[in-house]
Amino acid sequence: MEPYWIWQQPDWPNFHWQSEALTPLLRECVQTQGQLLGMTGAVTKALNAQNELNALLQNIVTSSAIEGEQLNVGSVRSSLARRLGLERAGDNPVSPRSEGLANLLLDATRHFSQPLTVERLLEWHEWLFPEQVEELFHQHIRVGSLRGDEPMQVVSGRLDRPTVHFEAPPRQGLERQLQTFLDWFEASRHQPGLDPLLRAGIAHFWFVTLHPFDDGNGRLTRTLTDLALAQGEAQAIRFYAMSVSILEDRAGYYRALESTQKATLDITDWLSWFLQTLSRSLHKAMVQIESVLGKARFWQVHRASGLTPEQIKVLNRLFDSSGEGCEHKIRAAQYQTQANVSKATATRHLADLVKKGCLERLPGGGRSTRYRLNTCPK
Structure with missing residues (x-):
């Protein structure tokens, strides 16, 4: 057989x-x-x-x-x-x-x-x-x-x-x-x-x-x-x-x-x-x-940027939520929820993060505006 x-x-x-x-x-x-x-x-x-x-x-x-x-x-x-x-x-x-x-x-x-x-x-x-x-x-x-x-x-x-x-x-x-x-x-x-x-x-x-x-x-x-x-x-x-x-x-x-x-x-x-x-x-x-190395480089650049605890919390969460490099994104409403702040404070925090080079604002406007981690700061 x-x-x-x-x-x-x-x-x-x-x-x-x-x-x-x-x-x-x-x-x-x-x-x-x-x-x-x-x-x-x-x-x-x-x-x-x-x-x-x-x-x-x-x-x-x-x-x-x-x-x-x-x-x-x-x-x-x-x-x-x-x-x-x-x-x-x-x-x-x-x-x-x-x-x-x-x-x-x-x-x-x-x-x-x-x-x-x-x-x-x-x-x-x-x-x-x-x-x-x-x-x-x-x-x-x-x-x-x-x-x-x-x-x-x-x-x-x-x-x-x-x-x-x-x-x-x-x-x-x-x-x-x-x-x-x-x-x-x-x-x-x-x-x-x-x-x-x-x-x-x-x-x-x-x-x-x-x-x-x-x-x-x-x-x-x-x-x-x-x-x-x-x-x-x-x-x-x-x-x-x-x-x-x-x-x-x-x-x-x-x-x-x-x-x-x-x-x-x-x-x-x-x-x-x-x-x-x-x-x-x-x-x-x-x-x-x-992703871990990118996060370490990011904080080396921004360790003296004067960020608030809420901003640091959200940025770390963006890094930890994905391993896809520069594809870490967030909207104002998501920031508001994650940081537990008001809508006005969320808008102000996001603008500050863009100004300091932590985030990049993506094309689009209104409620659909999205922000992306700037993992390659100059």
Whole structure:
């Protein structure tokens, strides 16, 4: 019988790929990664800590959102902030859930030199489901243990006629298969000729195909990918969140996995999707850091401009509400609401900000008049 799933191939898991098709994508990712690191070098230590917090927060929240779970963002931020020494950023109460997720991602991205073992994976799984052992037991989810004997399938559609998108390898032999993966993961860190970014893509695909747990496989796969990326470049991973770009192309993510899991051991298409998504993540991080640098330059110019607290508040809000450079805009009515001032005061404040070069007045008149941040003051 012809193999249907990739793990049924006789040579599984001896993956191969077409290097010539991936070389341009790899080059683009490496160059962008270097540019990102260069930009972070121009940012103060305090701002870099804030950027790291934001990237970690985005990674955790969006990785759960990929699976359809909405987290309490404030709680996760507080758990991360405390661990990063940013106590003031943690104004929201933490929860066992947020504490576990913070432990999980920081263990992967900060303790990347430690070997990945079965015991470490089981601990990750427990962090993913804290204080839910009793509840999940009734749902046949074994927290901190490998999956049970039931067939592991990803399905959709009607209960009587489901569509099977994926079926994992049988439970029998899972320990051996998982150990084979872990042995490769450790040995491949120093494998000549294997690019660290390709290694991360291979690890992502291999682990999620094994599907070793009853639940949480996707989130642990993305955490493991962050670990692999951190092992390849320990600094850059602190400032970008690949799960954000995966969520934006969630349908493409599942299509890429499904088509490769039903194919031969040539995983070129999957690696191509992975590298393109990684590239988008790196570019997003660069835009965000450029916004931070622009804000720092702006206040360096205007630190002695004699602005009111209301003006400073609105300007900071304009910077923080968007990462699109010079596209931060506001109307008089919006200023009035945000600054909590009268209409006359809002008009006067805006005119003063234009005069001092903080804002530019855009063409148009009356109530529709808009003002834009002048992020390139002369």
